[in-house]
Structure formats: C-alpha cells, structure tokens
Amino acid sequence: MSKSALAITEEHIDLADAVFGALNRADSRAAARATLEDGSAHPAAIWSAAADLGWTGLAIAEEHGGSGFGLGELAVVLEAQGHELCPGPFLPSVCAAVVIDRCAPDSLRAELLPGLADGSTVGALAVSGNFTIGSDSTVTGESPAVLGAPDAGLLVVAAGDDVAVIDATADGVTVTALDSMDTTRSLGSVALRSVAVPEDRVLRGAARKARTVFRVLAAAEAVGVSWATLEMAVEYAKVREQFGRTIGTFQAVKHHAANMLVNAEVTTAAAWDAARADDLDGAWFAAAVAASHAIRTQIFNSQNNIQLHGGIGFTWEHDAHLYLRRARTLAALMAEAGDPLLDVVEGHRSGQARGASFTLPPEAEQFREQAREAVAKLRSMPADQHRDYLVDSGYLVPHWPKPWGRAAEVLEQLVIEEEFSGVERADMGITGWVTLTIAQAGTDDQRERWVEPVLRGEVMWCQLFSEPGAGSDAAAVRTSAKKVDGGWRVTGQKVWTSLAHMCQWGLATVRTDPDAPKHAGVTMMAIDMNAPGVTVNPLRGLTGHAHFNEVFFDDVFVPDADVVGDVNKGWLVARATLGNERISIGGGSGGATGFAADDLVKLLDSAPQETQAYYVRRAGEVLAETHTLRLLNLRRITRAIAGSEPGPEGNVTKLLLAEAGQRMTELAMELAGSAAVTGQTPTLTQAYLGNRAMTIAGGTSEITRNTIAERILGLPRDPLLK
Numbered sequence: 001m002s003k004s005a006l007a008i009t010e011e012h013i014d015l016a017d018a019v020f021g022a023l024n025r026a027d028s029r030a031a032a033r034a035t036l037e038d039g040s041a042h043p044a045a046i047w048s049a050a051a052d053l054g055w056t057g058l059a060i061a062e063e064h065g066g067s068g069f070g071l072g073e074l075a076v077v078l079e080a081q082g083h084e085l086c087p088g089p090f091l092p093s094v095c096a097a098v099v100i101d102r103c104a105p106d107s108l109r110a111e112l113l114p115g116l117a118d119g120s121t122v123g124a125l126a127v128s129g130n131f132t133i134g135s136d137s138t139v140t141g142e143s144p145a146v147l148g149a150p151d152a153g154l155l156v157v158a159a160g161d162d163v164a165v166i167d168a169t170a171d172g173v174t175v176t177a178l179d180s181m182d183t184t185r186s187l188g189s190v191a192l193r194s195v196a197v198p199e200d201r202v203l204r205g206a207a208r209k210a211r212t213v214f215r216v217l218a219a220a221e222a223v224g225v226s227w228a229t230l231e232m233a234v235e236y237a238k239v240r241e242q243f244g245r246t247i248g249t250f251q252a253v254k255h256h257a258a259n260m261l262v263n264a265e266v267t268t269a270a271a272w273d274a275a276r277a278d279d280l281d282g283a284w285f286a287a288a289v290a291a292s293h294a295i296r297t298q299i300f301n302s303q304n305n306i307q308l309h310g311g312i313g314f315t316w317e318h319d320a321h322l323y324l325r326r327a328r329t330l331a332a333l334m335a336e337a338g339d340p341l342l343d344v345v346e347g348h349r350s351g352q353a354r355g356a357s358f359t360l361p362p363e364a365e366q367f368r369e370q371a372r373e374a375v376a377k378l379r380s381m382p383a384d385q386h387r388d389y390l391v392d393s394g395y396l397v398p399h400w401p402k403p404w405g406r407a408a409e410v411l412e413q414l415v416i417e418e419e420f421s422g423v424e425r426a427d428m429g430i431t432g433w434v435t436l437t438i439a440q441a442g443t444d445d446q447r448e449r450w451v452e453p454v455l456r457g458e459v460m461w462c463q464l465f466s467e468p469g470a471g472s473d474a475a476a477v478r479t480s481a482k483k484v485d486g487g488w489r490v491t492g493q494k495v496w497t498s499l500a501h502m503c504q505w506g507l508a509t510v511r512t513d514p515d516a517p518k519h520a521g522v523t524m525m526a527i528d529m530n531a532p533g534v535t536v537n538p539l540r541g542l543t544g545h546a547h548f549n550e551v552f553f554d555d556v557f558v559p560d561a562d563v564v565g566d567v568n569k570g571w572l573v574a575r576a577t578l579g580n581e582r583i584s585i586g587g588g589s590g591g592a593t594g595f596a597a598d599d600l601v602k603l604l605d606s607a608p609q610e611t612q613a614y615y616v617r618r619a620g621e622v623l624a625e626t627h628t629l630r631l632l633n634l635r636r637i638t639r640a641i642a643g644s645e646p647g648p649e650g651n652v653t654k655l656l657l658a659e660a661g662q663r664m665t666e667l668a669m670e671l672a673g674s675a676a677v678t679g680q681t682p683t684l685t686q687a688y689l690g691n692r693a694m695t696i697a698g699g700t701s702e703i704t705r706n707t708i709a710e711r712i713l714g715l716p717r718d719p720l721l722k
C-alpha cells in the first residue's frame, strides 16, 4: 500500500513510492534531526537528489527544462517531504518556480526557469509583508519571515496585487537569517529599499495566484506531516503497555487517534482538490479551504502525537518535536500570508465556493446520452407520472441491483447525478436503506412482495433495532421469538423507532436462540405493523415533534416466509442494514441539518459589523468543513473510478456530517442571539434542536470513533467484561 494519502491514480502512486524511496535512501529524517545540532538546513546531498530526480523541475514547462506536470504531481512530492521531514528550501523554491512559470512573460520564463528546474537557482516566495511598487518601478517594503530566503538567489515577492521578481543580490535587498523554531529549513526577513525592477519582472495581478500556489503546496506538505504524526502515534499505541494492557485499548487514546485521522483525511481531501486545478484563478477558493484545514491539522496532529507518546514524546531525542516545530512554523507563515478563513467566507459570498472541476473519462459519454434522454422524457410528462417513470427506468435508485435500479457503477452514478441535478427524486431515507437490505438479503418472494411498492411510494418501512437495553450495543436485543407451526411468535419492545406510526412494515432484530452467544442468536424478521399484538406509541423528541416511537410486540405472529436471511444469522443482515444506513447518512440522506451554508452567510452578513468581525473566522471554519464533506465523497468516487480500494472516507463523513451540522447551527444560534430563542427564527431553532440527534442516531459519534480507531487504524478492540 502506498504511503501517500494524496495519490490515487497509478501514476501518482508510482511517483509517491519513488519519492519516499529516495528520501529514505537519503536518510531524510536523520538529516532533519542533524539540524538540531550543527547540521545544515540546506543539505547539498538532498538538494542535488531533488534536482537529479527532476522534482525541482516537475511543474515547470518542458521547453524551459522541466517535465511539464502540474500542482498535483508537486503536491505528491511535497506530501512525502513533509512526511519525511525533508530539510532544505524545496517548498519555497518550487513555489517561486510555479509562480514564474504560470505568470511571467516568455522572455523571463526562458531566462529564469532553467536554473530553477535544474536546481542551480534556489527561489523563495514572499507572500506576506508590506511591499509596494512605486511609480519609478522600484520596490520597497519588508516581510518579517520568508521561508528559504537566506538560501535563495531569486526572490519572488507579492507587492499589492502584483508580484515582483528580484535577484537576491540586487542593490537595496537585505535578507537577515532568523533563528527559526523549525531548524530543518532557513527562514529570513526580507527588506527591500527602492530596489529597481524592470517592467518584465513585474507580474501584474499575480499576487492572488502566488498566494494560491503557496497555499496549495504548503497544504500538501502539511498533509504529509499530519499522516506521519498519526502513524507514529498509532504505532506506539499498539505496543506501549500500561495497566497490563496496550494503551491503544484505552478509549481516550482511541478517540485522540480517531480525531487525528479525521483531521488528516479532511486536509488530504481539501489539498487533493486544490492541487487538481489546472488554472490558478479557479483554484483560489479550494486553496483557501485547503490552507484553513492544513494550518489547524498539522499542529493538532503534531501535538497529539507528543501527548500519546507520554514522557518520551517530550524528549529532545524523539522526532515528535521536530514535526511540531515544522508544523507550527509553517502554520504561522501560512496564516501570515492572508487569513484563508476570511477568503473561505468571501468565496461563499461571491459565489466562488466550488471545488476544482471534475473531469470524467470519455467512457462517461455513453451514460450521459441515456441519462439526458431520460431527463428530457421525464420533463415532458405530467408530474404525477414522474415517480413511476423513475422506477421503471431504474433512475430512482440507479446504484441498486436490477430490476429496481440500473446496477450503476460509480461512473454512471456520477453522470446521473450531473444530468439529474434539479430533477426531484424522492429520498426514501430509512425506508430506502431497509428495503435495499431486503433486495440484497431477501428471498425472491420477499423481493417480489416488498421492494417495488416501496419504490413507487406506496409503502414505508421502519428499522426496529434499538431497545431499552440495546442501543449502541445493538446485538444485545431481548425481543424474542418462539417457534410455532408455520412461523414465530414475537414478544418484546423496541424504542426510538423513527416514523413507526406511519409505516406499514418494519425490519426487526429478534432473539431466536437465548442460549447462543449474543451475536449468534439473532434473526431478522419483517413485521407487519398492522398485525394483531403490535402497539405503536409515539414519543415526542426534544424538538416537540413525535418523530420516533416505542413499539410493543405482544405474541405477534410472523410467518416463516417473513424471516429475512437465515435463522440465527440475522446479525449479518443487521450489519448490512447498519452499513447501508451509514453510507446513506454520510452521503447526505436522512440528515436533520435543515440549515445550509448560504443561510449561515446571510445571517453573518445581516449581523452588526462588530458581531461579524467577531464571528467571521468561525464561519470560515464551518464553511470549509461543510465544503470538504463533498470533497470526501468526491475522493471516494475518484478512488473507485481509478479502481483503488475504498478508503476510510465513509466513516469519516458520517462523523463529520453529524458534528458539522451541530457546529453550523450552534454558530448560527450565537449569531442570531436572542432572536433565535424568542421564536423569530423558527427554521434555525428547529434545525439547532433537531441536529442534536445527528450524533446519536445511526450510531453515536463515540461509537463511530471507536470504529475508526479499531477498523481503520487497527488499534485493539476493547477487552470485554467477562
């Protein structure tokens, strides 16, 4: 398995493997450690390896000595460099090179790029400071801290909206090396006093693009730091023992690790999306999102890595502090280059809140024509025939098996999503994922009886799993059934059953062998909610609405023909249902959010100036998070199209969706102030209350973190009480 999180395609995986291999051979981490004493922060061996292997010229045009690749490839290299703490000015130099390559006139590109590509010139990019270009074509100003400036022969400096390209040895240039917290690379202040710059070295309007380049590539490096620190923490948690157990069995440790994984995944998705962009203007918003995550995550993961190592993590000899130093320093420079959170909000305000465009392979076209035809036909029909047409054509649930769906693979699903955008297709919520389970695990007779009426909107199903004594521990059900002639007699109680009062059928977990181990004695049964002995009592949720119910079974007869799956093997079917539920919720179905990003921005903009100034950064965090949820799904799809294994995004999206909804409505409540608690914002207030359910229903966030830690990170399971 590749060590790179950013790489999905075969080419990127090969590139990443080559870079990791070369950095290991160059003993990058040891070189980084040596910088704590008297080792160079610009080791010649590492720099010449980067040049010889073509990394310095990777994203420079071929006619100027590079390989003509893009930010995506450079991001893969930078991730590996962050992961392996690679010392030296690679990041600032390639940032400077990309800005010149993308924004400078041909004559300047021809003059400067060959040196940057072959590594004989080191560049640095200054995106913070107060530089200005005077009418006499001179640049004046200062930047307090520029990465790699003491090593650079060429300074690329953002001055207002423009960028100036300056020789470090020119008259009026002073670079002062600073004592950096991160010893693995140089940092210097840059002062320019009336430095003359010829017109072809002023890149008009390029400052925003320069910031975008820095954000994308610095975020990619932060991705590497975030995964390296997570991996170190998890490896240690698997072997360190305390209290007679490995510390990875403790839930506090698991949850730290799960939080680190979620942050790393989010930052990876955002950096991957930003680096896919072909044009730097289009990547501006994606880069702001990536930078806002990267600033936070690299620090969070580096700090938690130290925490999970205990005392040894605090030692000078351990590498953990090298990562923290690197992360903290890069985060400070990224923040000083313009607050990306403010840009995230601005991107929403100005309608630029979109990821980089997603290019589908040519095979997609065969599906597009069919989907377009279907949409055209649908639009020509009266509205009351729409649902039947969607069912008959398989477009209601394209990913379901035939004959109900189209057995659509990822590519066809993506095309359908695009072509059907704006067409109303019913979200069946719980009824949908319960029926999908029947379609997957039921008999032919059951499929025939139950699936189609659901699709046509004639019948609803509920999920009868939770009981007073079986919530998170869903296999601990006590509702039991006795075998009788031709079927079973069911007695017991379910609780929190959503919409049971509106449903004709329910899928229930029932104990059929009280002597078998917990997971082994459960059978799945379809229960007719109108059968004698079934009582449904509505329960009011905290919103005031009776959304869920308690359901009692008193000697209810269930015919053998309504048992779904094998007797005593119902846990397998239950797990499939819970899996379908998670994917549906993580993909946005059954959510309680009821309050969208645009609503938040409107609320922010209608607040008084002072309030806006106070809350705008938090709004940026929430908006970046919500945006990234979509990117996680996009990465899952891209991975599937590239034929790779599914990644951990599914679990991560369930957790994030739930918590992001709560953070969004919490912030909105704060912004709305007393209006939100005095009946003046009914939609928001309901959404705020309703969203409390999201971290409970469909598996609580604590259980999801346990699952992430155990199933994805491989930490040991909780030892069970005997």
Ligand SMILES: Cc1cc2nc3c(=O)[nH]c(=O)nc-3n(C[C@H](O)[C@H](O)[C@H](O)COP(=O)(O)OP(=O)(O)OC[C@H]3O[C@@H](n4cnc5c(N)ncnc54)[C@H](O)[C@@H]3O)c2cc1C
Residues within 6 Å of the ligand: 251, 430, 462, 463, 464, 465, 466, 468, 470, 471, 472, 473, 495, 496, 497, 498, 499, 541, 547, 548, 693, 696, 697, 698, 699, 700, 701, 702, 703, 706
């Ligand atoms: C709005 C809503 C709709 C619902 N709809 C349905 C439905 O249609 N059908 C259905 O079957 N169920 C439904 N549920 C029930 C839901 O699945 C359960 O509430 C959920 O699984 C938690 O179970 P519990 O309520 O018994 O809480 P408990 O399991 O008792 O948990 C209480 C607290 O302890 C924590 N906890 C428990 N075990 C662990 C552990 N091992 N590690 C760490 N923390 C732990 C939990 O995270 C939680 O914070 C719904 C719930 C809600 C709120």
